[in-house]
Structure formats: C-alpha cells, structure tokens
Amino acid sequence: MTDKEFAAEKTTYETFTQEEYMVMKRDLLQPIQHIGTWGKVWIGFLITVCLAGVYAYYIQETKSKYVTVSLRDYTMWGVYISNFVFFVALSLIGVLMSAVLKLTNFEWYRPLARIAEVIAVAAIMLAGVSIVAAMGRPDRLHYLVMYGRIQSPIVWDIIVILTYVTTSLVLLFIPMIPSMSTCKNHLTNKPKWQMKMYDLLSFGWEGTPAQWKSLKKNVKILTIMVIPLGVSIHTVTAWLFATTLRAEWDSTNFGAYFVSGAFLLGVAGMVVAIFTIRKSYNLEKYLTEMHFDKLGQALVLMSFIYIYFNINEYLVPAYKMSGLHANHLLSLFVGEDALMYWSVVLFGMLIPAILPLFKGMRKPLPLTLIAVGVVIAAWFKRYLIVIPGLAHPYLPIQDVPVSWTHYSPSLVEMTIVAATFAAMLLIVTLFSRFFPIISVWEVAEGKLEGKDEIINYK
Amino acid sequence: MKNENEDSNRRKFLKLGLLAGTATVTGLGIKKSLFANPAEDTGTMVKVVTADGEVKEVDSSMVAHPSEEKLSQFNPRTAVPGKKFVMVIDLARCANARKCIEGCQSMHGMLAPVEYIKVKRMQDSELGAPYWFPTMCYQCDNPPCTKVCPVDATFKRQDGIVGVDSDRCIGCKFCMAACPYSARSFNFGRPEQVAFSEAHHADQDKCCATKSGTEGTVSKCDFCPESSAKGVLPSCVSDCPNGTIFFGDELEDAVTNGEETFRLTELLKKRAGYRQFEELGTKPRVYYLPPVERQFPFEEATEVHNTQE
16 A cells, blocks of 8 residues: 555544544543443333343243233234334334435434444344243244244244344444444543453454455445345334234235334434433533434424325225224224324324424424324334234134233233333443443544544544 | 934944044945955944945944054144045034034133134124034135244144144244134133143043143144044034034045035035135135024024133
8 A cells, every 4th residue: 555545545534633532532431431320220220120021021931821911812912022013113223323324425324323223233132032022932942943944924034133133233343343442542440341341342443544444344334234134124024914814914015014114213212312312421512403303304204104104004994994904993993992093193193294394393302202202102003003903803703701802911011011121221221331322433534524634533 | 212222322333433434434445444454253233324325234343443552653743644634514503502612622621711613603794694603723725824833833734634733832823813713722821721731631632632731832623633533523523412513534525423424525515515714715624504494593692601711
C-alpha cells in the first residue's frame, strides 16, 4: 500500500476532532462507568420477575398441566404461542432499524443500530424460551435434531431462527470490536475480569485501515444477509398457522401480514427503547428529537401498510361472510372478543397511523405514549390471531366442560410470559451496563463528514 | 331359550372372529386355508358369514387367526399386514346412545371428558332436520396432521391407519392445530386420569399398541388395529346398540357392525355414502351414510354430559 492510499484510507475512516470525540466517548461510556441506585433496583426487579417465571415453570412441569395451564384439547395453543409470535415479530426490529436504514443510507440509523440489534437478539432468544414452555415434553427437545423432518414447518422455523440468531449475534458483535477497544482504553475503576473481557473481545484491535476495511466489509455482508433472514423467520412463523386447514388461518396473505405487523412493532419498540435509554442514561444529545420525528413518520408508514394487510385479512372475508369464516369474524367484530379486537384496531393501527401525522405528536413523550399503545396492542393482536383462531373449528364444539370452550391464561402461564418480558429487558439492560449501547465509532463516523482532522479514536 | 343361546354364540363369534373373518372367510378363503395349512378338526363348530352374506357353520380350525404371540409384538409403527381399514357410519341409525363413547373410554382406560369418538348434534340448514353425528379420527389418506409433525411421531401406516408413537411425540400440538376435524387429544395429566391410570395399570389400554396414557403427548382414535388383528371389533362398533358403525377392510371390500355385513362398495353406492369435508382434500377413511329413512325419530339430548372439569 502506498503512502497516498494509506492516507486516503485514514481520511475515510479516522477523521474526527479529538475534543468532540472525547466528549462523545465519555457520554456513551457513562452507563457502563457508573450504575446508580435506580439502575440496580431495576436490575434486581427484573431478576426477581425472571426467578418467579422459573419457579412457575417448575410448578408447570412438576404438577399436572391440566391444573397449572388453561390449555385444553380445542385451544391447545395459548399465550405461549402468541407470545412466541410476538417475540419473533419484535426481533425484526434489528432488520428494520439497523439493516434497512443502513443500506438505504439513512444516516440517523447510527445511534439506533446497536439498540435494535440487542433487542432483536434478546427477543429471538425469548421466542425460543416461549416455545419450549409450550411443549408437552421439553425433555424430548433433542428429538428435533435426532428425528427432525424437513416436511414440517416447525423444522423450517428452527432452521431459519437459528440462522437468524447466529447472523444477528455476529452482526452485533463485529461492530463491537472497536467499541471493546474503546472500553479497554477508557473505562476506569472496573473489576479486573471486566477489563480482561474487553481485552479478550477486542481481539487486538489496532484500528489500522486494513482492519477497518475488513470490518466494514463483513458488516456489510451480514447486514445484507440479515434482511432476507428476518423476513424469513416471520414468514415461516406465519406459515406455522397458514399451512393448516383451519379457515381462520387459511390465508395466502399471512406471511406478508405478519411481516408488516412486525415492522410496525419494530418501529414502536424502537421508540419506547430510545425514550427509556435517553432518559435513564442522559443521552438526549445522541437520541435526539430528530429521531423521534423520523420514527414517528416511520410509524405512520408502517401503520398504513399494516392496515392495508388487515383489510385484506379481515374485511375481504367479512364481505363474503362465508360459513367457514362467519363464526370467527363475528366473534371478533361483535362477539366475545370484540372489545379486544377493536382496542387493537384503535391503539395498534388507527392511532399510530393518524396522530403522528401531526408534528406535535412526534415529540418524544407523546410519540412514546402512542408507541407503548402499539406494543401492547401488538401483543394482544397475536393473542387474537392464535386463540380465537382455534375456538371455531369446522366441527362444532359440543358437550365439553366450560374450561374447554373458554380459554383464559392461568397464573402460571401469565407469570412465565411476564418472565420472558423481564428476561428480554434484563438482557438489554445488562448489555447496556457492560457494552456501549450506542456505538461510539459509528456515531463518530457519522459526524466526521466534511471534517479534515485525523485522529485515532481508539 | 335355545334360540337366544345360539344368537349369543353367534354374536360372540362375530365379535371374536369378525375381523380376521367376515368376508375373509369366504368359501374360497376356507378352502385356501385348508390346503395351505391342514389343521386338525377341533370339533367346535362356529358360524361365519360368507361374501354373499350367508351364515355358514364351519369347524373352528378353519378360521385363521394370527397367533397371540405375534400380536404382542405389535408396535404402533407396524401395519397389520394385508389390511386397509375403513369405517362406515350409518347416520340413519345413530340415536346418541353414547355407548360408543363409553366403550371407547373403557377400552382405552380414558376418563370423560376426553373422547376419541364424539357424537355431535348437527343440522345442515335451518329447514333441514337435525341428526346425530359420530365423529372420530378419520385416518385420512392425505393426513394434514402427519405432514406437520416435526419428529415423525405421527405417521400414515400401510393398513390405512394414522398412528401415533407416544414415545416419540414431543408435545408441540401442531398436529392438533392441523387437524380440521379436532380429532386429537392431548394428555395434560389430569389428576383424576393419572390416578385412574395408576390404579388400572395392568389393563390400561386393552386394545392398542398406541398408548394413550403418556403424559404430555398427543393421542387419538386409531381404529384399534391390534384388536382388529386379533379379530375383535373396536368397541365403538360392537357396543353400539343400533349397529350404527361398520368397520372393515377396503381390500376385502367388506364392512360389518357385528350383526350385518355389507360389501363396502355396494353399500356406499346404494346409500350414497360420502366423506365429511371432502373439499378439504384430506381423503378420510371414514364414510357416512346420509341420515335418510331414519330408524328413530330425532330426540334432543336431555342430559348434558362432560360437565365436570
């Protein structure tokens, strides 16, 4: 490499003012440097809920499931499965908020990318936990490997999810290598093992142009890979339902319908996440009002796309009102699930589609309130897809005990679901306490546009 | 008195020998078994039904049964050789006596409200008459349940039966979601059931290699092929007081309810037999004869069953 080329490389990757960089580095390392009382209380709370979930699971597996779980022969899938679908949907946040924005050169992705990727990895792991909780014989989990049949959509799902987890983990990790080096060089008063960990995980990062080049190349390949993978995981999850003959799920629309719902959830989840992170870690300078403004616009776009698929999914069959769909649709529109259904339509589609059209609603607080509504509605939306879909089989349900016709999740089930949420938040929280939740170098790189100073921001 | 005795003898035989028997033991069949395996006369005469529907008396040695030892080797994955089981349900005869349900539950050591065979009240249109509709696993020839199983725990066998291997099942319940007839049950380990199974451990499942008692797995009707191979009709067939359910072998082209035997093809042709939800393409192995010229007027169920949780 000639000197000239070397200089060119340096200019591309390593220009930034020292002063700005030091401030930025201090701000972004601060959550790791110092954990306050409330931070500890929060972690303690999450661990408690997780432990309650572990205990509930212990009860479920040691006592009779007829007693501990509300599932019966007709509604054999309950909140565990709808929770699984929710978490798979949430994990698409990494695709949208990191990969898509990065590849389409929306520069404002930079502080969001790592947050989105951590949530994605945590969510997909908890999706796996939800599925194991739903299994009748978790002790036979390894049979999936020993006797797995490629004909089964479950096996497709396992293959794409494992690939997605692996890719997402690598995609999360590779851009973290320079950050590890930053942690190693700038954190103080941390235990020895932690510093050793940074040293180990930075893999001797020097910040040479060759290293940067290789890092960028790998990140680019993984970023491209993660998009079709993310779309696949949720499409295959939709196929778990669409490959059955049940009228409620028998839809060619299902894959796209699920993916569009996941993107809406992804934007809303991102809003909630950055609001919480900027407040608790004082990162207002990095997660700015501009981000809320942009995410608010994205929320409107995704809501309209989702509404479009919902019209296809519900109103077209409702127009025909065939005997196969009538029971299910009427129970959603005017029957026993109507309150939940219309709340989901209101909070999960109409409000996020309309309110953020007004600039004032795209300010951090109002937008976050809207987004919280969307996230909750998204969870109930999955519930509405799974459970009432099972309650109206082709042959009428007759002559069974009350609990067989009306599913409502038991305390054990709800505790485990709550624990999956706590575990997801715990993973994200702990991550942010050990690694920079906002990538220092990616943000710095974004700011260097048009600047000449050359520094080495190790 | 004598008549009655004869009748009960006949019924006993029919119950015992029917599956191996009925149409199998036609004149030709007897001859063949005579030459192939010249057994000593036992002196005990039994009645058999020929293909023409005639009742004949033959020596019991002429009726071929697979040996009991062989039957004990049954495993849920092996088909009964040379069979293609089929069922015909005559809706004109069903009066919702619920004997099929009770018989099935006692054979499988299974407590209410779990029912492998259910009797539903159906009414196809407002002006149409209501009728009772016994339904169970249809052992479809294009089964949606076996396709989705991730571990090959449920499968189509050569004798037409959709089997379940409860030692393999991981309890994902995907097959239950996939079944459009809601035919499958999940063993949730209901305390009463667990206690009952423990108390009756020896005769937990008297007819099938498919064990229904494994907690955390899926089970369902499997036409009781092991008893069939022994020549015993499934108890839903033999316990029905009205002879609603006919069981048999498509290859033999014969079905019987224990009292009457019909040629399958002729019966379906003559009585306009149909399969439920043909449009789903599942190709069930259970045929229905429409509820016309009913043997009983329709009576609403006066009693509600399965109220206990």
